[in-house]
Amino acid sequence: MTRDLIGYGGAWPDLRWPNGARLAVSVVVNVEEGAERQVIDGDPANERIGEVLSVVPDDRPDPGQAQIFAYGTRAGAWRMAAALRRHAIPATLFACGRAAERAAPVLAALAADGHETACHGWLWRPHADYDTPEAEGADLDRAGAAIAAATGEAPRGFFCRGAESPWTRQLLAERGYVYTSNAFDDDLPYRDPSGLVVVPYALDTNDMKFFHPNGFVRPGEMVDYVTEALDVLQAEAEAGLPRLLNIGFHLRIVGRPARFPAFDRILAELARRRDRLWIARRIDIARAFREAAP
Template identity: 70%
Template sequence: MARDLIGYGGQWPDLRWPNGARLAVSVAVNLEEGAEQQVGDGDPQSERMGEVLSVVPAGVRDMGQEQIFAYGTRAGIWRMLEALEQHRVPATFLMCGRAVQRAPALARAAVAAGHEAAAHGWLWRPHADYASRDAEAADLARCAEAIAQATGQRPRGFFCRGAESAWTRGLLLEQGFRYTSNAFDDDLPYHDPAHPGLLVVPYALDSNDMKFFHPNGFVRAGEMVDYVADALAVLLAEAERGRPRLLNIGYHLRIAGRPGRFRAFEGVLEQLAALGGRIWLARRAEIAEAFAAAVPPAAFTGTASTTRP
């Protein structure tokens, strides 16, 4: 597979988003709780990453970790849905299939509030670790079906934990997906020349509340608010110079849904709402379609500068 280290090469398309702004902003909320690996759910191991690293021995049920995740769906989601409604911010909910199957009412509530349902894998796991194409295809279809059954909305977009497999993008096309977000390499969507018809809507791990769970990341809620403000300032300045941009901001129910971190969510929503028409707040499927309508595949395909097997 070719690595493209050039991308747009400093020559971006003359793109304005549907409201006339040059900067689009995507707020993504991850719904993973109940789909993380837990021995108590029959998985071979339990997820180790939570408020602290798990100290429960491998192969033993970790009820504390289960409860840390359950906070997101029992309490965090309602706090976050209320804030999204209050500030009139549309979001994309990245939904794991097993989480939706276990709590379909939560997925329905998000979609009923006007948010997009996108696929986040059957389990909260990297798709790069699938041993076969057939196994990945089955889980991808299983995830999409669970979301469709719960919400009435078939997901058009996909993002998994970690990285895709060599098969993922081909499977996405086969199963009718429009875009993938497993990309951290640009400030603008792009076409995947190896998979015509599939758009890449990049995601970001820096403007993401997962950094509260990582060393040298965010500690106080205001740190994330300030970080996003800095990102907005840089991208707005570039947008004013005619350069189209996309900012991705990611959240998790069990992380930013906690009272001590909730201002990291609400404070950013306040900033976004205050910017008005200077930005285009949109769901990821809308961003994909707006980009596709404005930038034909042949216009900017990128040039692979370095390859690896």
């Protein structure tokens, strides 16, 4: 893989999003519950990142950590789905295949509200771990089938935990995917040699920082942080520069009552600025970019 440290080189394409705005906003809801590694599910080790770092040995069952994840689909998802409906915000779901298989009613309900479901791998794991294209392709097919069974539509976008393998993008292109989001290097989509559109994601405007010691503690901290990002990118957009802001959430994180105000208030702020933004699903952003910047 060759690193590109230049990108657009400051010469941004002159494009507007479909509603005429220069700034697009993507709201992502990650659906990973049931796809995290757990010994009780036959995985070789347990997921360690949760409300606290797990102290259970790798080869022993960790029901507490599993229950922390399960809260997302049992309780958090419904609270968040109601807020998305209340504020009329379209979202993209990054759904793992095993999560789609195990919590199909949750994913079906979100999809019925019009949200896009993208593939987040079969398990919540880095695709850089795969040793062969065949093994990775088999899991992509398995995940795609589970998502299609739950939502009625095959995924056309992709994002995995960590990093892709050297052959991930070619595998996606062969399967008819439109975009990948394993990129953190720009404020605008761009094209990949595989033919995919790269719709970059972001880890700073992301509620995972509630789980990091240098991150958010109170809901207002995330609201303020995302609002500052909106202000900066909106000012650049009003100066004529096309931009994209990504905001990431997780069912088990902001689905919790004490953190839910961060989700609700950010959605409210997006709704308040709706006439100056294009709030869209990632598949729509990828297709719009492909059409506007051939």
